[in-house]
Amino acid sequence: MDFSTKLNALVARTDAALDALVPALPAAAPAGPARIHAAMRYSLQAGGKRLRPALALAAAGLGGPDATAAALPAAAALECVHTYSLIHDDLPCMDDDDLRRGRPTCHRAFDEATALLAGDALLAHAFLIVGEGYADRPALAAALLRELAGAASGARLVGGQMQDLLAERAGGEVAASDLEFIHLNKTAALLEASLVCGGLVAGLPAPALDGLRRAGRHLGLAFQIVDDVLDATADTAALGKTAGKDARAGKATYVSLHGIDAAARMAADETARARAALAALPGDPAFLLGLADLMLARRS
Numbered sequence: 001m002d003f004s005t006k007l008n009a010l011v012a013r014t015d016a017a018l019d020a021l022v023p024a025l026p027a028a029a030p031a032g033p034a035r036i037h038a039a040m041r042y043s044l045q046a047g048g049k050r051l052r053p054a055l056a057l058a059a060a061g062l063g064g065p066d067a068t069a070a071a072l073p074a075a076a077a078l079e080c081v082h083t084y085s086l087i088h089d090d091l092p093c094m095d096d097d098d099l100r101r102g103r104p105t106c107h108r109a110f111d112e113a114t115a116l117l118a119g120d121a122l123l124a125h126a127f128l129i130v131g132e133g134y135a136d137r138p139a140l141a142a143a144l145l146r147e148l149a150g151a152a153s154g155a156r157l158v159g160g161q162m163q164d165l166l167a168e169r170a171g172g173e174v175a176a177s178d179l180e181f182i183h184l185n186k187t188a189a190l191l192e193a194s195l196v197c198g199g200l201v202a203g204l205p206a207p208a209l210d211g212l213r214r215a216g217r218h219l220g221l222a223f224q225i226v227d228d229v230l231d232a233t234a235d236t237a238a239l240g241k242t243a244g245k246d247a248r249a250g251k252a253t254y255v256s257l258h259g260i261d262a263a264a265r266m267a268a269d270e271t272a273r274a275r276a277a278l279a280a281l282p283g284d285p286a287f288l289l290g291l292a293d294l295m296l297a298r299r300s
Contacts (some may be wrong), residue, residue: 001165002031003290003294004289005096006104006287007054007249007287007290007291007294008056010050010053010054010058010252011050011054012077013057013072014050014053014054014057014072014075014079015045015050017075017299018044018045018070018076018079018080021073021129021133022037022040022041022044022075022076022080022085022125023037023125024025024037024041035110035114035119036114036117036118037121038110038209039106039109039110039114039115039117039118040118040121040122040125040127042106042109042110042118043083043086043087043100043118043121043179044079044083044104045098046103047101047102047103047240048079048083048099048101048296050079051077051194051223051291051295052075052078052082052190052191052194052247053075053076053079053190053194053281053286054075054080054291055084055191055194055195055198055291056071056075056078056194056195056197056198056201056218056292057071057072057075057198058198058201058287058288059071059194059196059197059198059202059204059212059288060198060199060201060202061197061198061202061287062198062199062202062204062208062281062282062283062284062285062288063202063203063204063283064202067201067202067203068195070201071197071198071201071202072103072128072133073130073132073133073134074130074133074134074144074148074197074200075194075197075198076113076129077126077127077129077133077144077148078126078148078190078193078194078197080122080123080125080126080129081122081123081148081157082150082190083119083122083159083196084118084119084120084126085119085121085152085157085190085292086100087105087106087107087115087116087118087119087122088115088116088119089117089161090105090106090107090165091107091112091115091116091203092107092112094134094161094165095156095245097239097241097242097245098242099236099242100240100241101240102240106118106119121287123152126148126152127148127149128144128146128240130145130148131145140200143200144197144200144201144256145148146191147193147196147197147200148197150189151189151190151191151192151193152189152190153264155185156185156189157185157186157189157190158184158299159185160181160182160183160184160186160187160189161185161186163178163182163185163216164182164251165225167179167182167251167252168249168250168251168252170247171250172250172251172252172256173252174252174257176257176258178252179252179253179254179257180221182237182280183220183221183224184217184220184221184250186224187220187223187224187227188216188217188220188223188224189220190220190222191216191219191223192213192216192217192220193211193216193219194213195213195216196209196216198212199212202261204281204283207283208281208282211277211278211280211281212277212281214273214274214277215274215275215277215278215288215292216274218270218271218273218274218277219270219271219292220273221266221270222267222268222270222274222292222295222296223295224254224255225244225254225264225266225267225270226267226295226296226298228246228253228254228255228256228263229254229255229260229263229264230243230298230299230300231244231245231246231247231253231255232242232244232246232247232253232255232260233260234299234300238300239300240300254267267296268296270294271292271295274292275289275292275293280293
């Protein structure tokens with residue numbers, strides 16, 4: 001199976017898992033829950049690259065096809081956390097965007113309060129998916145929940161988002177080390193968790209889990225640097241979200257600190273470090289290496 005075919009198959013399996021695991025109430029259900037579930041599904045089903053689930057499933061695949069199948073609940077939970085973070089990031093009190101994944105953001109399609117609650121519900125539902133999906137393997141469930149909660153916590157994803165907002169309020173004047181802190185947490189934490197969760201499902205030994213964690217950190221930084229370059233060079237139609245917002249908002253980015261060419265070189269360097277960590281893993285990491293290359297070469 002070639003790379004594109006395998007990636008498309010993993011995305012299709014992720015979408016099917018999300019459809020099965022995220023609630024959809026019938027028309028006769030109470031209006032409140034039905035509206036929240038509609039908003040949750042609206043944002044989940046807007047498309048997206050499904051990179052986090054793909055990374056989790058590919059890492060699990062190092063343990064064989066049965067491990068890939070077993071990782072589907074974890075992959076769906078990771079996408080729920082990611083989508084919650086996007087819904088909240090787009091809110092007027094945060095990054096204030098009207099477009100995500102090529103269509104109106106959740107708060108534009110519904111309203112601010114509904115979007116806020118839909119994000120809350122997706123975050124909570126992620127933990128429900130893991131708890132129920134691995135109830136027969138309590139040690140694995142506990143390890144996955146720790147990994148997911150740690151990545152989504154105030155020390156990681158939320159903490160990085162807070163620091164990013166503070167930097168923006170300060171006029172974007174931050175040191176390179178502060179910018180790295182923001183994106184090791186706001187961006188890299190969930191990519192790191194995706195790889196580690198897949199490795200946990202596969203039952204990989206501690207050294208392999210450490211390698212996955214290192215790869216995730218480097219992939220996360222590369223992903224963010226590419227995002228910053230695309231925001232400065234691509235158009236809104238290609239991105240599926242509003243282009244050029246970072247510069248207009250005076251945000252600190254890898255482009256604002258280093259320039260486009262240097263930032264592109266940094267992304268390539270981080271990807272090379274990720275590839276080195278992935279290449280040392282047990283099993284066949286070829287598909288994971290392909291994902292690293294895809295993330296560097298992406299245009300949206």
